Amino acid sequence: MLIDSHSHLHDPQFFSTKEAEACIKRAQKIGVEKIVCIGTDPDDSLVARDFAAKHDGVYWTYGVHPEETSKQSVYDFSGVKFDKQLPVAIGEVGLDYHYKGYNREAQIKLFEQMLQLAVDNNLPVSFHVREAFNDFFPVVANFPKIRGVVHSFTDSKKVLKKILNETEFYVGVNGLATYSTLPTPPLERTLLETDAPFLAPIPHRGGTNEPAYIADIAKWLAEKLDLSIEEVAKTTTNNVTTVFCLD
Ligand SMILES: [Zn+2]
Incomplete structure (x- = not known):
C-alpha cells in the first residue's frame, strides 16, 4: 500500500x-489507497474537507499558504x-521568500497563527518552506511540541x-527528486507525495501529476536506495500513517 501525503x-x-x-x-488500482x-x-481547505467527506481514503488539511499573504496580509482564526x-x-503553512515583494512580517505572523492552531487542536503540520529556512527554524523552535x-x-x-538532527520532522519527497540532484532524507524520515497537479x-x-504517480516516485526511490519497492512502500506508509494519525 502507498499513500499520497x-x-x-x-x-x-x-x-x-x-x-x-x-x-x-487509477490511484487505488495501483495500490495508492489513501490521499x-x-x-x-x-x-480551499473547506473544499478539501467536503471532498474528503465524499470519498473513502481521502483526508484533508486546513491551511493558508504563505504566498496568500500577498493577497491578504491579516488573518483571524479565532472563529x-x-x-x-x-x-x-x-x-x-510556512514561509516562502521565492517571489520578489513577499511580505516577510505577514508571513511569519500567519505562520505563528497556524502553528498555534495546530497546538490548540493537537494536530501535526505540513510545512511549505522555500528559501526561508533561516526564519523557519527560530519560528518553529517557539513551538516545541509541533510534529x-x-x-x-x-x-x-x-x-x-539540520532538519534531521535538530527536529523530529519528516521530509516530503516528490517528483522533483526524480529529475534533480536534491539531497534525500533517510527512508525512516521520508514521506512520499505528489503535490498533484x-x-x-x-x-x-x-504533464499533470496525479496520486497514482506515487508509485513512480516509490520505484525511483527504491532504485536509488537499492531497496525493494515493498520496503519503500512499507516504511513510507508507516511514516505518513504515524505523523497524520491516519486510520
Ligand atoms: Zn502543495
Missing part, C-alpha cells in the same frame, strides 16, 4: 470532480472550530541535516 486533487482550479474521481480510481488533500487558504470533521493536519513534515524539500544538504515525476515530467 500531499495533493491538490480537490481543487477545482486543477481537477473537475469527474477527473478527480478518475484519479482516485491527503492539502488546503491552501480557508475556502475556526473543527468540531466533528477534524483535518489530519494544519497545512500547507510534522517539511513538504517538497528543495534546499541544501546542510539544511536537510504539480511536479510530475519521471516518466510523466511536464
Whole structure:
C-alpha cells in the first residue's frame, strides 16, 4: 500500500470532480489507497474537507499558504472550530521568500497563527518552506511540541541535516527528486507525495501529476536506495500513517 501525503486533487482550479474521481480510481488500482488533500487558504481547505467527506481514503488539511499573504496580509482564526470533521493536519503553512515583494512580517505572523492552531487542536503540520529556512527554524523552535513534515524539500544538504538532527520532522519527497540532484532524507524520515497537479515525476515530467504517480516516485526511490519497492512502500506508509494519525 502507498499513500499520497500531499495533493491538490480537490481543487477545482486543477481537477473537475469527474477527473478527480478518475484519479482516485487509477490511484487505488495501483495500490495508492489513501490521499491527503492539502488546503491552501480557508475556502480551499473547506473544499478539501467536503471532498474528503465524499470519498473513502481521502483526508484533508486546513491551511493558508504563505504566498496568500500577498493577497491578504491579516488573518483571524479565532472563529475556526473543527468540531466533528477534524483535518489530519494544519497545512500547507510556512514561509516562502521565492517571489520578489513577499511580505516577510505577514508571513511569519500567519505562520505563528497556524502553528498555534495546530497546538490548540493537537494536530501535526505540513510545512511549505522555500528559501526561508533561516526564519523557519527560530519560528518553529517557539513551538516545541509541533510534529510534522517539511513538504517538497528543495534546499541544501546542510539544511536537510539540520532538519534531521535538530527536529523530529519528516521530509516530503516528490517528483522533483526524480529529475534533480536534491539531497534525500533517510527512508525512516521520508514521506512520499505528489503535490498533484504539480511536479510530475519521471516518466510523466511536464504533464499533470496525479496520486497514482506515487508509485513512480516509490520505484525511483527504491532504485536509488537499492531497496525493494515493498520496503519503500512499507516504511513510507508507516511514516505518513504515524505523523497524520491516519486510520
Ligand atoms: Zn502543495
